Amino acid sequence: MTFEVPRGDGYVEVDLPDCDVTIAELPGGEPVDVREAAEAAVADPHGPPLVERANADDEVAIVVTDVTRDAPDGILVDVLFEELEAAGVDREQVTIVLGLGLHRPMDEAEIEAELDEYADLAENHDPDDTVTLGEVDDVPIEIYRPVAEADLVLTTGQSEPHQYAGFSGGAKTVIIGAGGESFIKYTHGPDMLGQESVKLGKIDGNPFREAVEEAGELVGLDFCLNVTPGPDGFLDAAAGDSGAVVRDLAETAREALAFEVDGEYDAVVSGVGAPKDAQLYQTTRGITYVVLSDGAPVKEGGRVVVPAVLDEGYGAGRGEERFYEWLSGAEDAESCYQAMLEGYEPGAQRGFVTVRSLRHADAYVTNSEDPDLVEECLMHAEETVEDAIEPGSDVLVVPKAPKTLLV
Template identity: 60%
Template structure:
């Protein structure tokens, strides 16, 4: 978080950081995880004559995919699977494609195996029951055709899934619009169980898990992290991996909050500060989390450069169009309750937060875009906070669970 450097001399500030735990070496943790998986070892799952698709995260998540992929490929090599039978699919969901330079940086020597997912080319592989209806599950054609499906992932706090990772990397990252439309729709996101930090009795998480079972996610290797770095790794069955790492994450990321504040300065990791779609997660994690620390009329200030403006993917464009076309948050929220296209769910939750609290983006390269989207642009954090305010500073709002 290169932009998280400011001074508020006229305010009473409280800095809140989670315990953080102790960082581990990502490679050692990943190797130990695959040696002690939840379920059978990878070598017991794959055969030398089978094709393998490995779905990895995209540039919006700070996952050490080069290390995780290297560990998985080593295991596959030991199992006798030739490299030419392996394809790596970058799980974009509806985000923009990664550039060749970004792929090379993320996957290092294994970049030649990778291709960007295209949601438009996804094929239906089946349906999962969801309430009174069935939801079509669409999957990247390469992944659908593979004999075995593996994935990497980052188990970190997620606004809807409780924690990301597990089946989400494949079901959403390498899926089509149908599952995204259902899971990110207003009926799902208005459900009480759909909240940050909760995986039990969370219908969003359960739908993803059922999709993971249906699509045949054979083995996943995930990590979790905190301010100090990677805190642990887990491998094997996707449900167990998420449960395992979510417990670690909750223990090291939860922080009690006392009192109420006029403003929260909420930082985001560099990977999320590149566009408004991602950066607004800081505001919604604060306002719509388990414990909203703001008093009535309080504001959230997010320092973010926004080098990509609102964002360049299909979902990000829909997010911008909805917010920019609205007159006020309350009417937009009511309008979106009747439905929206995938991607616009972020406009829905932002509008929900904006009904009660103003959001300021500080230090943006695109202040006009910020203002278009019913938020406030300021040159610095100090410009966004009134003198004399009681301020809560959360250096990384996406890695802090306020309780």
């Protein structure tokens, strides 16, 4: 059977004539025009409209997602500016903060591509320049100074399936994206991530999501505008109170992105694509989103196969460095997992869930520009997807793993 899987901005064609292949076809939905959907959401928000929350003399911070996400932040920011102008807020009163978390800073070209006419208002978040605004679960909430000192805090981005938060977006973009190391370490540590209720697609009863939302209230996140992605394009937008926004969009996503797994497979071909497959750190989502899903489609001792570009190696941020140090310095997944249970620095959590997955199944990264890196980090490198799958295998294909809920 011949099929296509994302790699970078394109696709690789795969032919597995000797295998029994199942494609994870998603219900999907009709894509919306992002601007029209965002304007409609802002006009009918959860809670008071933005024009009523803003004052003409407010200093405003808008926290947006970084280059590792593919949210249409530029359009969403433009829609928010229409509301701010209606409230009497001038352009010069607004700072746009690129919510990096512990990822690398964005360069001028990337900022221009994301924010267009608003690029001159943007600055990269610095996790070392923070203000402590209080505590959640006895952990300091450190927020990037320009956000902490703003009178009005807004955020854009997307609510999509997320390994820890259930769904991304909402307060997470501010608290993690524009936060300091202390809360990132707490929410991404082994005690939190080892809990059964911290999982992909789960919001209610998820302590990660609950901690982030409590921190968002403490910081004073005033207004959120998010979209939710489907298999092709974006499906909806919601605005207003951040918790309600995420729950609203999660309902749309669950209907559009769920695939019911029937049994276990020898191998899963997992698509990631741009921008995430530029680096190994983000590419491992194609492994963990499959192995640690509710559907758990991979047999014990099976394999997950992910085509990826890896033109940025393992990644260039502080978190990516820590991820690489753990995996490249380990002899095997089990010993690395046991060592990480004792604790690790924030950013290394992607290494933790990766080795947790590798204890169950092998991982193969194919079609990459850096096969040596893959082999160095407890995974296997092959030139093609076909090379990574044994003839006669029962194969599940998940074309867009980060946007799929395997149930």
